[in-house]
Every structure is written in structure tokens, then in C-alpha cells.
Amino acid sequence: MTVFAPRETDPRETRAPLTPVTVQRLVELGLEVQVEAGIGAKCDHPDSEYEAAGSKVTTSRDAALAEADFVFRVGKPAIEEISKLKSGSLHASFLDPFNDPEILQAMAAAGVTAVSLEMIPRSTLAQKMDALSSQANIAGYTAVTYAADRLNKILPMMMTPAGTVSPAKFFIIGIGVAGLQAIATAKRLGARVTAFDVRPEALEQAESLGAKALRIDLGGDTGGTDQGYAKELTPEQLEKQRQAQGKVCIDSDVVITTAKVFGRKSPILVKQDVVDRMKPGSLIIDLAAEAGGNVEGTVLDEEVVAKGGACIVGLSNFEGRAPTHSSQVFSANLGNFLEHFWDKEENCLKFDLEDEILKGCVLTHSGEIVHERFKDA
Ligand code: NAD
Secondary structure, X not given: OEXXXXXXXXXXXXXXXXOHHHHHHHHHOOOEEEEEOOOOHHHOOOHHHHHHOOOEEEOOHHHHHHHOOEEEOOOOOOHHHHOOOOOOOEEEEOOOOOOOHHHHHHHHHOOOEEEEHHHOOOOOOOHHHOHHHHHHHHHHHHHHHHHHHHOOOOOOOEEEOOEEEXXXXXXXXXXXXXXXXXXXXXXXXOOEEEEEOOOHHHHHHHHHOOOEEOOOOOOOOOOEOOOOOEOOOXXXXXXXXXXXXXXXXXXXXXXXXXXXXOOOOOOOOEOHHHHHHOOOXXXXXXXXXXXXXXXXXXXXXXXXXXXXXXXXXXXXXXHHHOHHHHHHHHHHHHHHHHHHOEEOOOOEEOOOOOOHHHHHHEEEEOOEEOXXXXXXX
16 A cells, blocks of 8 residues: 655645555555655754655656545645546545545545545544644644744843833634643733633633633623534624623733634634734734634735734644644654554555444545535535
């Protein structure tokens, strides 16, 4: 059985789907591994490291796609590459299935088993394969280090003979994986942190990291789904939230928004009137930008300076700002996935679509869209 990991084609992508450490693990499982030349160029892994780990390095991308039993990559493939995959092969990557139904049709038509990494269940058993979490963790960290670098202020309080410098004020909206890491990082750097989430248990987690939890009575049920995701708020609840948060945003040096509602466009939580009243030099980092954005005025992959001098940062792929480590954990997630389902005696994948994890993340199989959520799309 062969694994192929192509080089990412999006010029903004810095990560590699496989690192040499994972290559070695796959080789030890008895798999033949090929990677495309230059795969690790942006994350500090030259081709020679892949060769040393037991991989072939190829420049014939199309031939490798056509031969491979497993294709691993970070981002979704170009639609025209899907027909080049071998029928019966398994392709695993982020697939953005809620926004890109065409990909699923193409994967089914090509007879490919498509695994969507965003659909891996948030269960204890699947934690080791959870690429959404491994990447969000790093994005939360790099959002704070980016802010620390861009801010015209320092983060910690400093008492000097020339006077006292106040700590920078951070406001984190959305306390999931990225939000928690943002809180922890900003606290370590000495900032004063306030945080809000609609899920009450998330507020307690923020407090345990030393943040001040903003408590807003939104009325109604604001708990999570059985997967731990937030439920969508009503328009009235969203308005209440925006009203209660506005003053904290205006008072903050950095607002980091991470609030997502799984499978839906992100809610607008910070409106333009609030952005315009934020201090000159303050920053709003919209980590939900790729999912539609939490801030009115966010432009994906751009920075926009508002009337009052605050800057809305809509850059994507914050995890890609630390590509060595984001590739390390992403690649480990894929290695863990394959290893979990690998039958060492038969030297093949144990593939049972009734398995809880596979039922969650396999979207196409044997020429059909098999996932409940996308069957009728
Ligand atoms: P996410 O990226 O979907 O959303 C980020 C955060 O935004 C969430 O905490 C969500 O509650 C919050 N949010 C949504 N609407 C909001 C609003 N209007 N205002 C403020 N906040 C809002 O979340 P995630 O980081 O992927 O985590 C989702 C859940 O999954 C969490 O409960 C997390 O603890 C859980 N989780 C479990 C596991 C596991 O058990 N293996 C692994 C990872 C995450």
C-alpha cells in the first residue's frame, strides 16, 4: 500500500501534510511513502530529511496521485486534481464540505473515499486525530504573538523609575480551543485578559487560566451541542451580546474573535460603530475570518484600518505562522488516523463505516456521498 503527500499548491500555505517523523512511522507500519519534492520547504524540512526517513521524493505529481492508495494533504484539492486520484483510494484533508459541495460530487464520481478532517468527532478516542484542535491551538497562540508584535505597546505591567506602564488589555470572544490558547498566551505575556463565550463551562475554563469572565445573561438555552459546539443564537440574543460587549471592546487594546458555529457562517459580534470607537493603534484579530468573520468590516486576508484608527486583521491561516509546529501536529493527526485503523496482520485499513469516527468523517465512499449530513446536498 502506498501513501502520497503532494506539496500544497495554495501560495499562502506554509504547512506540510506529512513531516519526516510521521513518514518514518508510516514506513514502520509497512507502507511505501512518496512525497512531492519541496513539500516541507516552508516548514524547515528539506527533501533530504524525507529521504532519510524512508520516503521517495518525486517530481511526478500526477503519476503519484494516480498510484497512491492514500493521499494526505492539508487543504482541499483543486477540483481538476480529483479525477487524477485512483478509484478506491482514500483522500484525507480539510475539505470545507459545508461551503464546497462540488468537491464531494467530484470525490464520489472518482470513486474516492474522502475523509474530511473538520468532521472528525470531538471525542476522547478521536482526540489524537483532531486536526481542527491541533491547528486552532497554534492559531490561538500565533494570534497573540502577532498582536504583541504589531501593538505599539508592551503587554505586561512595568514599574520603572520613569513611571508605571499599565498592562495591555485583551478581550477574547469565543473560548474554544483557539480562545483558550489565546488567553493562556496573553496571560503568560502579562496582559490583562477578559473573555466571553456563550457556553457557561467555557467561562469557567477562562477563569481557571486567570482571565476575567464577562457574564452576559442572554436568556434561553446557550449550552453546547452534544459535540461541544455552540448553538446558534437568536437575533435578539446576538443583539444583547453585542450591547453588553461593546464597552469592553472599546476599552481593549486587542480583541481576538474566534466564535464559530459549526457548519454555519460565523455570527457578527462586533459591529462597525464599536470598531470605529476603538482606540487608535488597537487591533481586532478576526480568527473567524475564513468562516465569514465575527467583525463587521473584516476583509479576508487583508488588514483594514477603521475610522478611529483601530485595525481589523482578517488574515487567514494563523496556524501557518508557526509552520514547523503546525505541520508537526497536523502530520501526527494523520499518522494517528492511519495507525488507528491499520490492521497490522492483514496490512490494510480496517474500514467499517459503522465505526463512530469513520461515520463522522468519511463523506464519500464507493462512488456515493455517504455522510448523513451531505447526502441530500
Ligand atoms: P469553535 O471553533 O466551533 O468555536 C469557538 C468558540 O466560539 C466556541 O467555544 C463556541 O462556544 C464559541 N461561540 C460560538 N458562538 C459564540 C458567540 N455568539 N459568542 C461567543 N462565543 C461563541 O469551537 P472549538 O474550539 O472547535 O471547540 C468546540 C467545542 O469542542 C468546545 O466545547 C471544545 O471544548 C470541544 N472540544 C472537544 C474535544 C474533545 O473532546 N476531543 C476536542 C476539541 C474541542
